Amino acid sequence: MQPIVVIGTGLAGYGVAREFRKHDRHTPLILITRDDGASYYKPDLSEALTKGNAPEDLVKKPAARMAEELDIEVRADSEVSDIDTGARTVTVNGEALAYTKLVLANGASQLSVPLGGDAVADVHHVNSLADYRVFRRDLNGARRVLIIGAGLIGCEFANDLANAGIAVDSVDPVDWPLQRLLPEEAGRALQSALAEQGVQWHLGDTVSSVERDGDGFRVSLSGGGEVSVDLVLSAVGLRPNTALAEAAGLRTATGVSVDRHLRSSDPQVYALGDVAEVEGQFLPFVMPLMNAARALGRTLAGEDTPVRYPVMPVTVKTPACPVIVYPPRGAAGQWQVAGEAPSLEARYVDAAGNLIGYALTGEATGKRGQYMREAPPVLG
C-alpha cells in the first residue's frame, strides 16, 4: 500500500499524524523532516531561561520514539526539494517517493530585515529547536542582547532574557510594542512593565548595521544611536515556506491556500500549520493548527471533516505584564479601553457595538473565560 506522506515534524506534522492514527491504524504514514525529527513544543523556546531549561530539556521525544509510538516512519535529515502532483511523488534527498495523499506541514521561516555591516551573518533567528541550540550556545556569558522586533516573539524573548539577568535593548519602528495587535494603552502597559525589568526601548527606530566589535557587536541605529552588545536576535516576523507548493503549481497567497477541509488546489494535497492559509486566514499559532490537525486526521482517514476554529486568543508569555489578545479579523471597528494600567480590558467593537476582538493585560487576564464566551469564533 502506498503511503500518506507528511512534510514536516513540527507541531503540525506530528499533530496530524497523531490524530490520523486515532482513526486509521494501518495505512502507512511517512513523515519527512530536514531537522532531526525530535518532538518539542515550540512555544517553550521563548520561556526556557525563565523556567531554567537547557535546549536538550525541551525535547519531548526523539524521532525514533515518535515513530514507534505512532507506528509511522520518520525520515530525519531529509529535505524535500520537489513535488510532482501529476506523478504523485515528492523528491527526498534526490529520490522519488510516491504518495497517495500529501500533507504540507513544512512551516514558515523567519524574515530578515536588510542590514549593513560585517556581522549580518552573526544575527540570530529562532524558529526551531536547532536555531535555539545555536542561540543558547552563543548566549553563554552574554550580558547584553539587542532584539530587532517588538512583536510577540521579540517581547517574549525580551522578558525571558531580562528574567535571566541579561540587559535587553529592543528596536522597532513602531510606536509601542505589539502595535499590530494591541491598542496603544495596552501596548504602553507592556512597554512600562518590561522597562521596569530593565528593557531599554528604541521605538520609532531601526537597526541600520551590525559590526563586529571585539567579542561582541556594535549596532548602529538609523536615528543615530549606537549600542554595544554581546548578541543580536532578530524577530521581525514569518514568511510561510510556500516555495515547494508554488513550484508544484499549487495556489498560494500568504500561505498555501486551502479550504476548510485543509485541501489545496490539488485535491490530493493538504496543508496546515504555519505554511497554510485556511480560507484566507493565516494564523501561525498552536490552537489553529491543533484544530486543523483534528479535522485533517479524520479527513485523511476517509471521514471528510471541515475545520472549525473557535475563539482562539493568543497568550503572550510576558510575565512582567501578562497579555491575552484575540485580534479582530479585518472587520471595521474601534477599541474601547477600560481599567488602569497594567490591568486593562480593551474591547474591539463593530459599528453595532458587538465585541469582535479583545486584549486583556495584567490582572484583567483573569477575565479570559468571560471574553471567550462573548467573542465570535474565527470560523464557526
Ligand SMILES: Cc1cc2nc3c(=O)[nH]c(=O)nc-3n(C[C@H](O)[C@H](O)[C@H](O)COP(=O)(O)OP(=O)(O)OC[C@H]3O[C@@H](n4cnc5c(N)ncnc54)[C@H](O)[C@@H]3O)c2cc1C
Ligand atoms: C519562539 C516562539 C514562541 C512561540 N510561542 C507561541 C505561543 O506561545 N503560542 C502559540 O500559539 N504559538 C506560538 N508560537 C508559534 C507556534 O509555535 C507555531 O505556530 C507552530 O509551532 C508551527 O508549527 P509547524 O509544525 O507549522 O511548523 P514548524 O514547527 O516550523 O515545522 C516545520 C517542519 O517542516 C520541516 N521542513 C520544512 N521544509 C522542509 C523541506 N523542504 N523538507 C523537509 N522538511 C521540511 C522542518 O524540518 C520542520 O520539521 C511561537 C513560535 C516561536 C518561534
